[in-house]
Amino acid sequence: MKQTVENNEQISVIGSGLMGHGIAQIFALHGHAVRLYDLKQEFLDRAVQSVRDNLAVFAAHGIISAEDASRAPARITCTLNLEEAAEDADFIIEAVPENMALKQDIFRRLDSMSKPSAVLSSNTSVMSITEIASASVHKERIIGTHFWNPPYLIPLVEVVQTEDSAPEVIRFAMDILRRAGKNPIHCRKDVPGFVANRMQHALWREALYIVEQGITDFATVDEAVRLSFGMRLPHLGPMENADMVGLDLTLAIHDYILPHLCDSHTGSPLLRARVAAGKLGFKSGRGLRSWTAEESAASHDALREYLLDIAERKAGKNESFPLTSA
Numbered sequence: 001m002k003q004t005v006e007n008n009e010q011i012s013v014i015g016s017g018l019m020g021h022g023i024a025q026i027f028a029l030h031g032h033a034v035r036l037y038d039l040k041q042e043f044l045d046r047a048v049q050s051v052r053d054n055l056a057v058f059a060a061h062g063i064i065s066a067e068d069a070s071r072a073p074a075r076i077t078c079t080l081n082l083e084e085a086a087e088d089a090d091f092i093i094e095a096v097p098e099n100m101a102l103k104q105d106i107f108r109r110l111d112s113m114s115k116p117s118a119v120l121s122s123n124t125s126v127m128s129i130t131e132i133a134s135a136s137v138h139k140e141r142i143i144g145t146h147f148w149n150p151p152y153l154i155p156l157v158e159v160v161q162t163e164d165s166a167p168e169v170i171r172f173a174m175d176i177l178r179r180a181g182k183n184p185i186h187c188r189k190d191v192p193g194f195v196a197n198r199m200q201h202a203l204w205r206e207a208l209y210i211v212e213q214g215i216t217d218f219a220t221v222d223e224a225v226r227l228s229f230g231m232r233l234p235h236l237g238p239m240e241n242a243d244m245v246g247l248d249l250t251l252a253i254h255d256y257i258l259p260h261l262c263d264s265h266t267g268s269p270l271l272r273a274r275v276a277a278g279k280l281g282f283k284s285g286r287g288l289r290s291w292t293a294e295e296s297a298a299s300h301d302a303l304r305e306y307l308l309d310i311a312e313r314k315a316g317k318n319e320s321f322p323l324t325s326a
């Protein structure tokens with residue numbers, strides 16, 4: 001399958017919600033024409049307004065120029081017609097709700113409506129790309145591109161290969177994502193959790209287990225992570241860390257400690273009990289601890305400011321953001 005490599009590919013994003021509008025923003029900012037599809041005009045209007053608002057914040061932080069912030073939204077055109085979204089697109093990214101039947105149906109339709117050279121990807125967080133593609137004919141051009149939220153501030157995108165994906169489709173996705181300022185990684189197997197979520201949830205399982213075992217409380221678990229290895233993680237992944245520590249010592253520690261760690265294959269009983277009691281976290285005002293509306297808003301704001309600060313510093317150093325357009 002021949003793919004263009006210039007920075008002028010037509011992008012389509014299917015679903016303009018939390019992830020879809022952010023993905024559209026990334027490509028529009030990097031000079032691509034983007035078509036955004038959803039079921040209602042009001043959803044599309046809200047999405048484009050969110051892009052404008054996000055870019056204004058970027059400009060205020062000096063991450064992009066005011067000129068780029070005002071030019072990029074005009075590259076996004078909205079449609080309520082899936083065929084129109086599909087027909088000219090070189091790269092179609094699906095970001096509709098996490099529902100297998102819905103995703104299968106959308107890919108089946110996109111497969112028949114799009115041009116043969118188009119690459120089709122799903123932004124699913126957890127679902128099998130192989131299963132999503134199962135109702136489509138041209139499975140070789142269907143892959144996963146798992147962006148993280150918010151997609152315009154978190155650099156990683158997991159590019160997920162299935163047994164059917166053609167190698168040139170993976171190369172195309174890696175290349176176009178790099179040119180859009182992202183850091184794509186190649187996940188060579190279509191496995192649950194891809195790469196990063198497997199590690200995130202392994203940590204989460206152990207964190208809950210530590211509290212279940214009465215070793216310490218929730219707040220102390222978070223403090224222990226944030227003020228120890230969490231501080232190193234942006235600079236030192238576990239593989240480099242193993243080499244730094246020495247593989248002999250790492251092995252000795254693992255042989256000693258692993259039998260004591262949680263290896264449950266089901267969700268935590270503690271989590272299950274909270275959910276059964278309607279204690280769902282920010283959205284119900286009580287989860288692992290209680291949250292006022294102000295506290296949960298402050299937590300969201302603090303995370304966003306932290307991520308914006310990283311983007312600002314990277315833009316200043318001309319590192320993998322600049323998010324400036326072509």
Ligand SMILES: NC(=O)c1ccc[n+]([C@@H]2O[C@H](COP(=O)([O-])OP(=O)(O)OC[C@H]3O[C@@H](n4cnc5c(N)ncnc54)[C@H](O)[C@@H]3O)[C@@H](O)[C@H]2O)c1
Nearest residue numbers: 015016017018019020038095096097098123124125147149
């Ligand atoms: N929210 C996250 O943190 C996150 C992170 C990574 C990946 N994802 C994945 O991204 C995908 C989208 O998640 P989201 O959080 O943006 O959801 P969302 O609910 O915010 O947005 C989904 C959008 O899809 C639209 N939609 C629904 N049915 C549709 C249809 N038939 N055709 C076209 N559009 C339709 C909705 O109107 C809505 O605008 C999901 O697969 C999700 O698992 C989410």
